[in-house]
Amino acid sequence: MNWSWHSFWDFLSSPYLLRGAWTTVWLTVAATAIGLLVGSAAALMKMAGNPLLRGVASFYVWLWRATPLLVQLMILYTGLPQIGIRLTVVECALIGFGLNEAAYLAEVIRAGIRSVDRGQVEAAKALGMNYAKTMRIVVLPQAARVIVPPLGNQFNGMLKISSLASVITMQELLRSAQQLAQLEFRVLEAYVAAAIYYIVLTTLWGEIQRRIEAALDRPFQVAASG
Amino acid sequence: MSTNATLPPMQYVDASGNLVGMNVDLGNEIARRLCLKARYVNVQFEAQIPGLRNRRWDMIDTGLYFTTDRARVMQLIPYSVGALAVITNSGNPHGLKSLKDLSGAVVGVELGGIEERRAREISADLTKSGSKPSDIRVFNSYSDAFQALAASQIDAVLAGSAIGNYYAKRGQFAVPLGQVMAPAPAALATSDPAIAAAVVEALASMAADGTYQRIINQYGMTTIDKWDGYRGKIQYFYTP
Numbered sequence: 001m002n003w004s005w006h007s008f009w010d011f012l013s014s015p016y017l018l019r020g021a022w023t024t025v026w027l028t029v030a031a032t033a034i035g036l037l038v039g040s041a042a043a044l045m046k047m048a049g050n051p052l053l054r055g056v057a058s059f060y061v062w063l064w065r066a067t068p069l070l071v072q073l074m075i076l077y078t079g080l081p082q083i084g085i086r087l088t089v090v091e092c093a094l095i096g097f098g099l100n101e102a103a104y105l106a107e108v109i110r111a112g113i114r115s116v117d118r119g120q121v122e123a124a125k126a127l128g129m130n131y132a133k134t135m136r137i138v139v140l141p142q143a144a145r146v147i148v149p150p151l152g153n154q155f156n157g158m159l160k161i162s163s164l165a166s167v168i169t170m171q172e173l174l175r176s177a178q179q180l181a182q183l184e185f186r187v188l189e190a191y192v193a194a195a196i197y198y199i200v201l202t203t204l205w206g207e208i209q210r211r212i213e214a215a216l217d218r219p220f221q222v223a224a225s226g
Numbered sequence: 227m228s229t230n231a232t233l234p235p236m237q238y239v240d241a242s243g244n245l246v247g248m249n250v251d252l253g254n255e256i257a258r259r260l261c262l263k264a265r266y267v268n269v270q271f272e273a274q275i276p277g278l279r280n281r282r283w284d285m286i287d288t289g290l291y292f293t294t295d296r297a298r299v300m301q302l303i304p305y306s307v308g309a310l311a312v313i314t315n316s317g318n319p320h321g322l323k324s325l326k327d328l329s330g331a332v333v334g335v336e337l338g339g340i341e342e343r344r345a346r347e348i349s350a351d352l353t354k355s356g357s358k359p360s361d362i363r364v365f366n367s368y369s370d371a372f373q374a375l376a377a378s379q380i381d382a383v384l385a386g387s388a389i390g391n392y393y394a395k396r397g398q399f400a401v402p403l404g405q406v407m408a409p410a411p412a413a414l415a416t417s418d419p420a421i422a423a424a425v426v427e428a429l430a431s432m433a434a435d436g437t438y439q440r441i442i443n444q445y446g447m448t449t450i451d452k453w454d455g456y457r458g459k460i461q462y463f464y465t466p
Binding site: 077081082166167169181187 | 272275276279299337338363365366373374376378379
């Protein structure tokens with residue numbers, strides 16, 4: 001048994017693997033978008049004055065972080081139909097990954113908001129700004145700079161952990177590589193090709209994250225030089 | 227030996243956690259006759275052929291189907307005959323009566339098995355005849371596929387007939403189509419011709435005293451002499 005460059009190039013340029021990579025990308029982007037939306041709501045609820053809102057958000061974050069993602073996916077896909085709730089594979093993946101991501105992002109967002117000095121919120125209040133305006137103009141632009149680095153970590157992790165979707169038969173990057181590996185048992189070649197796709201995707205994301213961070217820093221640099 | 231213990235009655239883990247089934251009985255007896263003790267590695271099917279080639283185990287004992295492609299990369303010892311079956315929920319809720327009815331149906335198979343390839347061939351035939359193809363879903367193991375079937379996430383599973391009949395007898399699933407392909411024999415696979423020769427010898431002695439026939443028949447499978455590729459004796463195939 002030896003390394004076959006021929007198989008390796010075949011796999012690397014295979015439209016099958018490329019389609020799998022595309023599934024990985026859109027699943028990651030969609031799950032992170034859902035995670036940001038639900039996670040922001042959960043973060044704000046966790047910091048709210050109302051104890052009911054606080055309790056609901058804390059319970060959600062606790063429950064989702066206390067159970068493995070794989071168990072959540074299996075419950076969604078093969079467990080819930082038993083009580084009459086049958087979701088499609090894509091729905092299971094979006095809900096499973098999205099809600100799991102939201103639980104972690106809620107904590108990331110909460111940390112970002114807390115990093116903004118309380119005095120600024122009080123100053124905004126003194127200027128007559130309401131809650132929404134304070135958040136939008138004073139708190140979030142500063143919190144975003146703190147949130148983006150750990151958010152980038154989560155996105156990077158999500159690109160890789162999305163391979164778990166193969167257990168509910170989603171045809172993502174790893175599953176596509178597994179199937180290519182079965183054709184002639186060129187296992188090393190298939191998995192190295194998949195690994196290269198993952199490296200390219202995470203590296204591209206690293207560059208995108210760098211630009212987002214630079215864009216968020218720009219207004220603050222102007223203020224400093226002025 | 228590697229085996230994928232998710233497939234009753236061929237190889238599975240019983241309620242007390244023991245590895246049991248036809249292939250386990252067979253493997254234990256072969257090892258005993260070679261004055262060895264069988265040690266099983268329970269691993270998903272997809273990893274088994276690469277693992278054999280990397281010498282992680284000496285033999286695959288998991289009801290691997292015989293194909294000439296596979297006989298090119300390892301020694302195959304066909305030992306029993308079985309067909310594939312289309313397995314559905316009890317009462318066949320989608321009314322599957324022929325392979326044509328698999329048009330548009332969601333069909334589950336295990337990753338890397340001959341069933342996956344067969345399911346794709348059936349689907350390709352449907353496309354060729356102008357029908358909608360099947361939606362083939364690939365699972366890590368048959369236990370995952372059958373769980374998804376029980377949850378009605380998929381319409382049918384394509385798997386060995388003996389497995390379908392086992393579930394049908396227990397009232398869990400139905401077998402509307404029992405003979406989907408010409409019988410493909412199940413084979414043991416080894417990493418070395420010397421091991422293959424020793425296993426063939428053990429099987430021959432089991433056939434001579436009736437142990438082999440007893441184990442195969444006990445689980446509703448058919449002995450290898452009914453296979454059209456049978457050449458008068460149990461033997462191994464290897465044409466690299």
